[in-house]
Amino acid sequence: FSVLISVSELRVVLLGNSWSERSSVGNFILGETEFNTEEEADCCQRVRGQLKEKHIVLINTPDLLHYNISEHKLTEHVRNCVSLSNPGPHVFLLVLQPEDFTEEQKLKLCRVLKLFSDQSIDHSLVLISTPREESSVFLENYKHDPLLRDMIRKCEYRFLWQKNLELDELLTRFSQIVKENNGDHVICDVFEDTKSDLTSGLGSLKQGEVDSVRLDPFRAAVAIKSHTPLPVESTTNQSK
Incomplete structure (x- = not known):
């Protein structure tokens, strides 16, 4: 994690084919239950935390x-995610459940990454989720799954x-x-x-005082949760 020394905060976007799995992974990274794994949100959610003396933001x-x-709706969600990850994400963590990952989902995932940027890939x-059946045969089969291998x-x-994933291993990656x-x-x-317009409305919000905010012009509710108190960000901050 030391190579992130030049990065003021690490911004990670969670994508994948299961809200429950994405939320579980997010909670694993933060070490606390911040994302509801049972009830899927209809908006992007951002949680801030601190790991190894580094600030991390999960969206x-x-x-x-x-x-x-x-x-x-897809474009609207991507725009909101961009605003929450201002000035831009460092990592896209693709949490995939192999037994439920279809060709259509693979194509849509590539489409979503492309919407963010040509650089996204x-x-x-x-991150391959643990199969519901954890036998060695199932694990071996997933290693050869054509959709997963292509992704x-x-x-x-x-x-x-x-x-058996350890947090240090994930942070190293x-x-x-x-x-x-x-x-x-x-x-x-x-x-x-769009990012500039949306984030300008967030710059004056003190963290910990606001749980959600409705962003114009897209009128999309975005849940914002503060995991650790940090100084209010300047919307002109262009740090990496």
């Missing part, structure tokens, strides 16, 4: 891979198994991604103006 997303999500790490290949073979990208975050240039 959990609704089910962007759902088969009937509209293009408008270079900042992505696949891992697209991410240049950056992947981890959730089974985050660090490697940051280092490989020279400490730079993803620049979501498609929504650059």
Whole structure:
């Protein structure tokens, strides 16, 4: 985690095909139950925490891979996620359940990453959820699953198994991604103006005082939770 020394905070976006699994992974990283694993949110959620003397921001997303999500709603969620990860995410953690991961979901996941930026795939790490049946045969089969293998290949073979995963190992992989990208975050240039407009309304909010805020012009409720008290961010901050 020491390679993140030049990064003032690490911003991670959680994507995948199961809200419960994404939320569980988020809680695992934070060491506390911050995301509700039972009830799926209909908006993006942001939680701040501190790990190894470093600030971390996790942004959990609704089910962007759902088969009937509209293009408008998909774009709206991505825009809100961009605003919450201002000035841009460092890592996309793709939490995938192999037994439920379909060809359609794989294509939609690639579409979502593309919506954020052409750079997104270079900042992505696949985390393979523990199968409901944890036999060695099932685990071996998933290693050869064509959809999973293709997604891992697209991410240049950056992947981890959730089974027996240790936090230090996950943070080390985050660090490697940051280092490989020279400490730079993803620049979501498609929504650059939108991001500026949306975050301008958040700059005056004192953390801990507001649980949710409705952002115009998209009128999307965004849940914001403060895990540890930090200074109010300046909307002009261009730090990595």
